[in-house]
Amino acid sequence: MAEAPLIRVEPPGPVARSIIDRDSKALVQSYVRWVPLVVKEAHGAVVEDVDGNKYIDLNAGIAVMNVGHSHPKVVEAIKRQAERLQHYSLTDFYYEEAVTAAEKLREISPVNDGKVFFTNSGTESIEGSLKFARYFFGGSRQYFIAFLGAFHGRTFGSLSLTASKAHYRKGFSPLLPGVIHVPYPYPYRCPFKTDDPLECGQAVLDYIEEWIFHKLVDPSEVAAFVVEPIQGEGGYVVPPDNFLPGLRKLADKYGILLIDDEVQSGMGRTGKWFAIEHWGVKPDIMALAKAIGGGLPLGAVVIRGDIASTLVRGSHANTFGGNPIAVAAMSAVIDLIKEEKLLDRATRLGEYTLKYFNDLKEELEIIGDVRGKGLMIGVELVKNRKTKEPATEELAHVIEKSFKRGVVVIGAGMSTIRIAPPLVIDDELLQKALDILSDVIREENRQLRP
Ligand SMILES: Cc1ncc(COP(=O)(O)O)c(C=O)c1O
Structure with missing residues (x-):
């Protein structure tokens, strides 16, 4: 693919506009949609739109395309599998591709003697995690503790945990008690x-211990903590180093399970296979999706062996989970992350990017905070460093202006730029994207303080 960025016509161009118009008539309009990008194809870390514009991708299709778009080895695995077997429900039968993928996942997962249950999405992995946790206690522990700012999905169970934006929940109550x-x-x-x-x-x-457990709910009734090791949609928030080890201790003290939502932070995104490993913590249940399928709809729950062994025949299943093509892509993704040393690459490029924005923060008042691990980086914009008032409109401008200059990036939380490119992005392309972003942020900084 030719060099990016390359803007031939100001987006949205004529073809994009006509597709967006048809979209508005044919599809529900409950999606978020940050910029009018109509994608035609994508390779590596470059996305091309239907009008021939080329953009540097700082989203990876929302933390999905960690090994890059259309990686030849993933494409090959998909093609090979599609020619042999496309579907034959794992619920009722067996096939080797799912076993191979599960073995590969067990090997890299921090869950003790982890057993794999395949799903089709992040929200379904969370639903499964909740069911497995309740089931483990035979229904005697009904409560879950989740965190404000969390995003765990949009179906009823996962939405009950999600608390990153009130309007995601608005109009859908009552949710899970x-x-x-x-x-x-x-x-x-x-x-x-x-x-x-x-x-x-x-x-x-x-x-949690002094107030919740003393005043609200006895810990013996809590089945699990559900936590993102780094909050994603809530703002790319990295917790302090004592938090996850402390939560693990609290869980152990009261016999509560720790459900680790790695849907966004997993599969090498943060420079480790799974973000929780940065703190040396082992979860009991881990929910996955996004990057594991290399772009195909696939999720997984990895369950501690003794918890998994409680699940009797027929207690949980689905039709499409572990689809042969999706798991073939997953095996290719795991092999590629190893072969191309993408954990090291994410770490190196992540450190560079953090330093780049930390240096910029010295210069620009609008940057309130810079944080992240690997290539999961948040740059939080504020109107005023003292009041920390979120620079929400300025974030929208940064996203729009970057887009017009050939960089696709979105936000998280109230005013955080969410940086999550494919881990394969080459140094030069990343540098170009960062320079465009910094120009645009500088412009917003000037507008704030003329
Ligand atoms: C941490 C986390 N959990 C769960 C989900 C839900 O995943 P899905 O959109 O595949 O249902 C997301 C999606 O962004 C996520 O970031």
């Missing part, structure tokens, strides 16, 4: 009003 939300330790905006990250992490743990 038995979900208790507690603050997430967001170091830049600690709900407990401290600027010390470790104090913030400890305050959250103390709040």
Whole structure:
């Protein structure tokens, strides 16, 4: 694919406009849609639209295309499998492709003696995780503890945990009973009003133990904590270092399970296979989707062996989970992350990007916080460093202006630029994208303080 960025016609061009018009008539309009990008094809870290514009991809199709778009080895695995067997439900029969993919996943997963259940999406992986946790306790523990700012999906169970934006839940109540939300330790905006990250992490743990467990629900009735090791949709928020190890301890103290939602942060995105490994914590159940299918709809739950062994025949199943083509792509993705050393690449490029934005923060008041691990990086914009008022409109401008200059990027939380390119992005392309982004941020900074 020719060099990006390359803007031939100001987007949306004529072809894009006509497709968007048809979309508005044929599809429900409940989607979010940040920019009018109508994709025709994508390769590596470059996306081409229907009018021939080429963009540098800082989204990876929302943390999905970690090994890059149309990687020849993934394409080959899909083609080979499509020619042999497309579907034969794993619920009722067996096929080797699913076993091979599950073996590969077990090998890289931090879950003890993990057993795999395949799903079709992130939300379905969360639904399965909730069911497995309740089932393990024979229904005697009904409660789940989730975190404010979390995003776990949009079906009823997962939406009951999701608390990143109130309008995601608005109009859909009543949701699942038995979900208790507690603050997430967001170091830049600690709900407990401290600027010390470790104090913030400890305050959250103390709040759960001293307040929730004493005043609201006995811990013996809690089945699981459901947590994103790095909050995604909620703002690319990295918790302080004491939080996840402390949560693990709290879980162990009260016999509560730890469900780790790695749907967005998993599969090498943060420079480790799974983000929770940055803190040396082992979850009991891990929910996956997005990047594991290399672009095909696939999710998985990895369940601690002794928890999985409680599941009797017929207790949970689905028709499409572990579809042969999707798991063939997944095996190729795992092999590729190893072969191309993408964990190291994500770490190196991530460190570079963090430094780049931290340097820019020295210069530009509009940048309030820069955080992340590997290539999961958030740059939070504020109108004012002292009040930390979120620069929401400015974020929208940054996204729109970057798009017009050939960089596709979206936001997270209230005013955070979400940087999550394919891990294969080459150094030069990343540099170009960062330079365009910084130009655009600089412009917004000037507008804020003329
Ligand atoms: C952390 C996390 N969990 C769950 C989900 C839901 O995944 P899906 O959109 O595949 O249902 C998402 C989606 O963005 C996510 O980021």
